Amino acid sequence: MSQRHLLALFNDFDEAVAVIAELRAANIKGFNMDDLILKSPIEHPEVEKVLGDKPVHVQWFTLIGACMGGLLAFFLVASAQANFFSQIKGGKPIVPLPPDFVLTYEMFILGGVFITILGFLICAGLPAKRSSLYSTKVSEDQIGILVKGDESAVAIFKTIFTKHKALEIQEEAGK
Incomplete structure (x- = not known):
């Protein structure tokens, strides 16, 4: 109808x-x-x-964005470091966790912020025909x-x- x-x-x-x-x-x-x-x-x-x-569904966008940003950052950084496994590390681990956690934390925040903004626009119905x-x-x-x-x-x-x-x-x- x-x-x-x-x-x-x-x-x-x-x-x-x-x-x-x-x-x-x-x-x-x-x-x-x-x-x-x-x-x-x-x-x-x-x-x-x-x-x-x-x-209100925006908080779910924030949670998913933060988790995806952190996981993506960790796996990208760790895989980039793991590509150099043939180089001599001098007893250091191939993927050092403490420096990786700093970058992972930053990407948790960045992913959460970007996806929160996107989630707000989607939940608000923007852009919409007036x-x-x-x-x-x-x-x-x-x-x-x-x-x-x-x-x-x-x-x-x-x-x-x-x-x-x-x-x-x-x-x-x-x-």
Whole structure:
């Protein structure tokens, strides 16, 4: 089914919270709460309680990047040193561990940082095509709720928005 986007503008944050609570309780077919975006000109600390916990996956990118960077560095440095096994070492080990640990530590950090940045961009959905549903009033003093759902849910969205005194409702057909 075709997806539609709706943007509703509200004057009061409490009305927007009531809309989100009603959308969550309504159990609308063709709508997922993860497809709801709250837009506000100022910070509202209680937004996390209203929207619910969202999973954060960036720390897994950091862990994998650090481990892969450290392992790659150790094996590259150790294999480069092991290629010189035919040279006389004078009783020293072919792969000396203490100097290798310094380079491994540095690559743990470097791999973790690079993959964390990449993971942040992936988890944030960047680069992404910007929605054409935007109102400059959201940047000034109003709260916007952007929802995405099937065509069958549009009438229910509009009913809930008008019930809670939405100032303006914009609609766009999905791709």
